[in-house]
Amino acid sequence: xxxxxxxxxxxxxxxxxxxxxxxxxxKRFSNWRDLPMTALLTEGINQFAVRFARTVLPKVMAGxxxxxPVGIRNLQQLAELGMGPYLVEGDVxxxxxxxxxxxxxxxxxxxxxxxxxxxxxxxxxxxxxxVMDGTAAHADNVPPLQWQVNSDPLFRLAxxxxxxxxxxxxxxxxxxxxxxxxxxxxxxxxSLVLAFIWEQTARRLGVRGKRLQIDDARFVRPVTPGVDYxxxxxxxxxxxxxxxxxxxxSAANGDIHTQGVFHFEGVLxxxxxxxxxxxxxxx
Numbered sequence: 001x002x003x004x005x006x007x008x009x010x011x012x013x014x015x016x017x018x019x020x021x022x023x024x025x026x027k028r029f030s031n032w033r034d035l036p037m038t039a040l041l042t043e044g045i046n047q048f049a050v051r052f053a054r055t056v057l058p059k060v061m062a063g064x065x066x067x068x069p070v071g072i073r074n075l076q077q078l079a080e081l082g083m084g085p086y087l088v089e090g091d092v093x094x095x096x097x098x099x100x101x102x103x104x105x106x107x108x109x110x111x112x113x114x115x116x117x118x119x120x121x122x123x124x125x126x127x128x129x130x131v132m133d134g135t136a137a138h139a140d141n142v143p144p145l146q147w148q149v150n151s152d153p154l155f156r157l158a159x160x161x162x163x164x165x166x167x168x169x170x171x172x173x174x175x176x177x178x179x180x181x182x183x184x185x186x187x188x189x190x191s192l193v194l195a196f197i198w199e200q201t202a203r204r205l206g207v208r209g210k211r212l213q214i215d216d217a218r219f220v221r222p223v224t225p226g227v228d229y230x231x232x233x234x235x236x237x238x239x240x241x242x243x244x245x246x247x248x249x250s251a252a253n254g255d256i257h258t259q260g261v262f263h264f265e266g267v268l269x270x271x272x273x274x275x276x277x278x279x280x281x282x283x
Contacts, residue, residue: 002030002180003029003030003031003176003177003179003180004028004029004030004180005029005043005177005180005181005189006047006180006181007028007029008024008025008026008028008029008040008043008044008047009022009023009024009044009047009048009051009088010022010023010024010025011051012048012051012052012055014055015089016091018056018091018092018093019089019090019091019092020052020055020089020090020092021087021088021089021090022048022051022052022087022088023085023086023087023088023108024041024044024045024047024048024084024085024086024087024088024105025084025085025086026040026041026044026083026084026085027083027084027085031177035192036195036199037081037083038077038081038195038211038212039191039192039195039196041081041084041086041105041116041117042072042075042117042119042191042194042195042212043189043191043192044086044088044105045072045075045088045103045105045117045119045121045191046069046072046121046189046190046191048088048090048101048103049069049090049099049101049103049121049123050067050068050069050123052090052092052099052101053067053092053099053101053123053124054067056092056094056099057094057097057099057123057124057125060125065125065126066125066126067099067123067124067125067126068123068124068126068219069121069122069123069190069219070098070122070123070124070218070219071121071122071216071217071218071219072119072120072121072122072190072194072214072216072217072260073119073120073121073122073214073215073216073217074118074119074120074214074215074216075117075118075119075120075212075213075214075217076117076118076119076211076212076213077116077117077211077212077213078114078115078116078117078118078211079114079115079116080116081116081117082107082116084107084108085107085108086105086106086107086108086116087105087106087107087108087113088103088104088105089103089104089106090102090103090104097124097125098122098123098124099122099123099124100120100121100122100123101120101121101122101123102118102119102120103117103118103119103120103121104117104118105117105118117212119214153172153175154171154172154175154177154188154192154196155169155170155171155172155188155196156169156170156171156172157169158170158228164204164271165204165232165233165234165271166230166231166232166233167200167230167231168228168229168230168231169229169231170225170226170227170228170229171186171188171223171224171225171226171227171229172225173186173225173226177189178225185224186224186225187222187223187224188222188223188224190219190223190258193223193249193258194214194217194258194260195212197231197247197249197258197262198212198214198262200231201233201245201247201262201264202264204233204271205245205264205267205270205271207264207267210264210265213262213263213264213265214260214261214262214263215244215260215261215262215263216260216261217258217259217260217261218258218259218260219257219258220256220257220258220259221255221256221257221258222257223249223257223258227251227252228251228252229249229250229251229252229257230249230250230251230252231247231248231249231250232247232248232250233245233246233247233271234246234247235270235271236261237270241261243263243264243265243266243267244261244262244263244264245261245262245264245271246259246260246261247259247260247261247262
């Protein structure tokens with residue numbers, strides 16, 4: 001049975017030459033209750049950015065080329081999200097083979113509603129944009145949340161779970177979500193990878209209820225099943241950026257797959273030792 005994961009965002013409607021809007025309804029995804037709303041809305045933002053970018057990048061529509069998100073900046077959750085549906089609006093600008101889409105998300109209503117999330121997404125034709133690799137200073141391991149679809153986890157933590165600044169995980173090849181993302185080439189959605197790493201970082205900080213904030217993230221290589229991934233964390237307070245934590249997701253061979261900087265306001269103590277709490281189910 002189709003999950004309709006990629007149907008959460010409708011096709012963009014142009015409201016001006018470089019501006020468009022669409023609707024995000026997470027309930028189009030049959031298993032929307034299985035995943036955090038922040039992750040689903042981030043995915044909806046990515047879907048909007050990719051579909052909007054397709055209309056402005058040269059030769060994409062005629063050549064039926066695949067466009068993918070390659071980075072996301074200044075993502076902020078500004079209020080409680082509720083259940084939607086949501087109005088997503090954005091304007092686009094082109095930089096060579098890359099389209100940058102500035103996005104705001106509001107709840108659909110009869111009157112103007114406050115902004116719930118905002119972000120800037122860079123999208124490009126698959127394989128045409130090289131993103132600068134960072135360097136993974138070390139490797140990691142610790143228990144995360146059991147994200148699942150139809151009771152099948154999307155991510156599985158690896159052992160051991162003894163270090164607070166790094167942990168390992170794998171993508172479960174049996175998760176039915178991967179049959180839609182994408183047929184014949186299973187890739188964990190970048191939005192879910194980011195939200196998963198965010199929640200793991202929050203657990204290591206010992207915080208709950210913080211709103212998602214991503215200063216900058218880059219999708220360097222796809223995150224796929226059959227690979228042992230290592231996520232390393234580094235606090236940036238020593239660099240004059242309190243509350244910010246750099247993450248680097250790399251494969252066992254050292255290749256960088258995703259990297260970026262998260263922002264947690266009001267965090268004072270930095271990374272803390274985990275207390276052996278059981279794995280949770282994010283729903």
